[in-house]
Amino acid sequence: MPDVPRPAVTYREANRRYLRAFVPVMIVYVALCFAGVLLLDRLSAPPLSAPPLWLRTLVALASAAPIGLVFVLLWRYLAETDEYTRVRKTTELAAAGMLTACFATAWGFLELYDVVPSLWTFLLGPAFASWLLLSLWRLVSERHRV
Amino acid sequence: MKNRLAELRAAQGFTQGALAEALGVSRQSVNAIETGRYDPSLPLAFRIARLFGEPIEEIFIDETPRPSPSRARSNTNRRS
Numbered sequence: 001m002p003d004v005p006r007p008a009v010t011y012r013e014a015n016r017r018y019l020r021a022f023v024p025v026m027i028v029y030v031a032l033c034f035a036g037v038l039l040l041d042r043l044s045a046p047p048l049s050a051p052p053l054w055l056r057t058l059v060a061l062a063s064a065a066p067i068g069l070v071f072v073l074l075w076r077y078l079a080e081t082d083e084y085t086r087v088r089k090t091t092e093l094a095a096a097g098m099l100t101a102c103f104a105t106a107w108g109f110l111e112l113y114d115v116v117p118s119l120w121t122f123l124l125g126p127a128f129a130s131w132l133l134l135s136l137w138r139l140v141s142e143r144h145r146v
Numbered sequence: 147m148k149n150r151l152a153e154l155r156a157a158q159g160f161t162q163g164a165l166a167e168a169l170g171v172s173r174q175s176v177n178a179i180e181t182g183r184y185d186p187s188l189p190l191a192f193r194i195a196r197l198f199g200e201p202i203e204e205i206f207i208d209e210t211p212r213p214s215p216s217r218a219r220s221n222t223n224r225r226s
Contacts, residue, residue: 003168010171011171084172
């Protein structure tokens with residue numbers, strides 16, 4: 001087979017780069033979640049008063065930072081992966097985003113009219129991830145079909 | 147868009163994985179192109195054409211109905 005110019009980063013390399021960065025970031029995320037709760041619990045234990053606002057803000061933002069980083073990694077992955085994967089992933093992300101927005105809007109109105117209890121907005125992230133996982137499941141099942 | 151990718155690949159005795167590797171794309175991409183579920187971009191189509199040593203139009207078949215010559219002529223006249 002003759003050699004043809006290949007993209008600067010091939011599909012395999014893009015996958016490898018993404019996973020190599022994603023796994024440590026998620027480990028840091030889980031560690032920060034636990035560390036934050038433990039730290040604030042310890043600092044608010046009697047006889048101490050509640051930790052200062054700046055510290056709670058810092059812990060909260062530090063815990064959320066890895067999720068922002070995951071989206072940066074995802075953005076890089078979309079730029080580097082092959083075009084077909086890019087189209088599919090972008091469609092899946094758009095679908096997950098739209099479903100999350102629809103869900104949040106519907107829940108917001110239900111909440112406004114006292115039909116449902118107030119939802120912790122913190123749960124929207126996992127909801128988005130769940131829609132993505134559903135797309136991933138579709139991808140895996142399709143992969144077995146081909 | 148129809149294409150002869152599966153036929154050309156089979157003629158050379160390559161697997162989808164080997165072709166994907168040579169092009170730097172995923173095996174799913176090759177499969178999607180072969181089954182007509184995805185039309186590649188121009189740069190990828192050129193890479194495929196170069197790989198098999200065939201012109202693009204010999205690999206990818208444009209099935210869009212073309213206007214009949216008389217109709218095309220009347221459209222040209224109308225424009226001028």
